[in-house]
Amino acid sequence: MTDDTEHELGKFSQSAALSLGIELELQIVSSQDYDLLGAAPDLLREMTGREHPGDVKPEITDSMIELSTGICVDYADALGQLSSIRNVLVHQADRLGILLSGGGTHPFQHWGRQAIFDAPRFHHLSQLYGYLAKQFTIFGQHVHIGCACPDEALWLLHAFNRYIPHLIALSAASPFVQGIDTGFQSARLNSVFAFPLSGRAPFVLCWDDFAAYYRKMIATGVVKSMKDFYWDIRPKPEFGTIELRVMDTPLTVERAAQIAVYAQALARYLLEEKPVEPCEDDYLVYTFNRFQACRFGYEGRLVIPGGAEQHVIRDDILHTMALIEVHAYDLGSTEALNLLRTEVLQSRNGASEVRAAYAREGSLEEVVRQGCELWAGRCA
Amino acid sequence: MEQAVFFLPEWPPSFSPLLWIALAVVGAALAGEWVRHHLGLPRITAYPVVGMLVAALAGDPLIAEHSEWLRWGLNVALAILLLELGSRVDLGWLRHNRWLLLSSCCESLAAFAAVFAVSRYLGLAIEPAVLLGAIGIASSPAVIMRVVAESKAQGQVSTRLLVLTALNTIYAVVTIHLATGGLHQRYSGDWVLAISHPLYLLGAGLLVGKLLAEVISGVDRWLIRMRDEYASIVLLGLVLITIGLIEALRLPVTLCMLFAGLVLRNGTCRAWVFPRHFGSVGGVLVVMLFLVVGMQIRIEHLLTGGALALVLIGARSLAKLCGVLLLARVSGISWRQGLLLGLALSPTAGPVMVAAADVGQLYPELQATLLPVAMSAAAIMELAGPIIVALCLKWSGERRD
Secondary structure (H helix, E strand, O other), X not given: OHHHOOOOOOOOOOOOOOOEEEEEEEEEEEOOXXXXXXXXXXXXXXXXXXXXXXXXXXXXXXXXXXXXXXXXXXXXXXXXXXXXXXXXXHHHHHHHOEEEEOOOOOOOOOXXXXXXXXXXXXXXXXXXXXXXXXXXXXXXXXXEEEOOOHHHHHHHHHHHHHHHHHHHHHHOOEOEEOOEEOOOOEOHHHHHHOOOOEEOOOOOOOHHHHHHHHHHHHHHOOOOOHHHOEEOEEEEOOOOEEEEEEEEOOOOHHXXXXXXXXXXXXXXXXXXXXXXXXXXXXXXXXXXXXXXXXXXXXXXXXXOOOOOOEEEHHHHHHHHHHHHXXXXXXXXXXXXXXXXXXXXXXOOOHHHHHHHHHHHHOOHHHHHHHHHHHHHOOOO | OOOOOOOOOOOOOOOOHHHHHHHHHHHHHHHHHHHHHHHOOOHHHXXXXXXXXXXXXXXXXXXXXXXXXXXXHHHHHHHHHHHHHHOOOOHHHHHHOHHHHHHHHHHHHHHHHHHHHHHHHOOOOXXXXXXXXXXXXXXXXXXXXXXXXXXXXXXXXHXXXXXXXXXXXXXXXXXXXXXXXXXXXXXXXXXXXXXXXXXHHHHHHHHHHHHHHHHHHHHHHHHOXXXXXXXXXXXXHHHHXXXXXXXXXXXXXXXXXXXXXXXHHHOOOOOOOOOHHHHHHHHHHHHHHHHHHHHOOOHHHHHHOHHHHHHHHHHHHHHHHHHHHHOOOOOOOOHHHHHHHHXXXXXXXXXXXXXXXXXXXXXXXXXXXXXXXXXXXXXXXXXXXXXXXXXXXXXXXXXXX
């Protein structure tokens, strides 16, 4: 298996600064019992040759599917692309009598019943990670942010560490795992932490140093390519972007687009105003903050790096929204920011919606059904 | 003159036939496990074979003496299976995918035409040929439900298999009753009777189905979750009451139960999932069902229909296959899936056989022409059906056991 090792880090591609790309991993749900259904091959077959922006790809187990947009410039573009891919996908799913849903976890699927998608890379991962691979039947949103040069990408990557709890709290949509309320708002990330190469990227701010780190890791034989790093944020040299990977797939495409442009406006604020200079010590509080966001969402506490000052995550998000408002305006995402702010003020995210649905309906199957309707853009 | 000791049993002791039936159930269950582990075939493959052997050994009295409660057990088992099958049909899917509905009509029509044509070619009169064609429409709900459930199959082939089976069973029952209406006309010359009979069956059948569905979903809402064991007892009771009602009203169980399931699933937009424990209640009855079906098969049944039965089976299976394949790609499945789906539809239906037998009793003239061929074809498919379905599901890659 040494032949597929990428020994050298690829060149960092040129991409328009602050351009956006969104990837969403989706749940394929059976309309018979509302459990996950291994229908990715059927759905992919029916998707071939259909006109839509972006791309649709398989994921590690065959009850998952990933959609991705092309390069987007702003909120309207991102939402437009996401909606039209969603519509094509939902139309094909309707033909097949299956359902699609957002959300970071399926509330009651059993990981042991999932099957690995039939492709060499996924079989390799399954062999390597054993049951972890099937437990990785979790669904995330990845946001790519274009960077003009590789050093800027690394700087932005580390400057973002303070805001990771924001992205987690805003997107959190995985309170239930294997039929049980975990108490977490984003239980999905707990499954990511199980992987040996998860966590944060090493603190280097210069691309040559990063390339040197990469070569050393390749030499140890631990990794074969950038794909083997499951970091919360990782550079993506082929695209010329950094990829934010902590978000759960939200329940709707609207929310997914809003979170993406929040990150975009935040990046613009960070790059243009340089309010902070990232340093290694920022990461002293990183895992604590991340845990707080996963567990308590908006109510969690966030320790501001470089001190002992604690903020409630909700207040910190609202404060940040005020700071980035002008950047959001320039990027054309004022509407998205306002919608998102309302949600924060009402303490609403995917997790709270899922819990409210369960309290209302008393049945996880019904929660899943409503989630699917919500995702399809039909009112539940 | 020796005096028998009063508390000792007679010698040799006389065993009640119940004991023999129980023995047959245990034997069938064990044979089912053996078949499963050593041949990798579905358990229900073994049940009718054991039933056939038991009947051959013990003879008719076994069934004759207990026909009443055996028929009840059979009805209950079938009722549960059909209720679940009905609840698998998502009318929303048929609305979104008209091609699926069309392919259901296609395969049913083709099967009807094939069986009708073969019977006519072989010299049957029009009426029995229509009846035989109607029987040919239905795939066996019992065989297909059980094999899909046992192999935990999930995917396009298995889901469509269930939906198409539910639909073609409905078409078949309706056609049979329309044909019965036709026979009434032919045999009694009474037009009013000929029209009102099928209308009554369909209308009242729908009504009873709707009633059962309403009560079940009412109880479901009231208890919030119809998922635990105790709720299953209520559900079983409701099914029994319905069967009582159906018998009193002289309605077909098949139609009522399928309609009830359909309404349960589609009457509300809330997620309806068939209670899991209910499956195991049904499980015991299913052994009985296939055992009893097997008991009715005689070796001579397999032979009397002979070549005609084989030709019938072949034509019907080919027709179903073509009907499905024709619209496979436009309805959203691959050619391979279409092939397997078409083949898996081939098992013939027990309940429809029962309906035909009823008609045969009403009109003894048909006994000689219709029944032997139908019984023979049904018997052959009863034995081969589970294997065909199991293999199709295996090749489709949808088995998850």
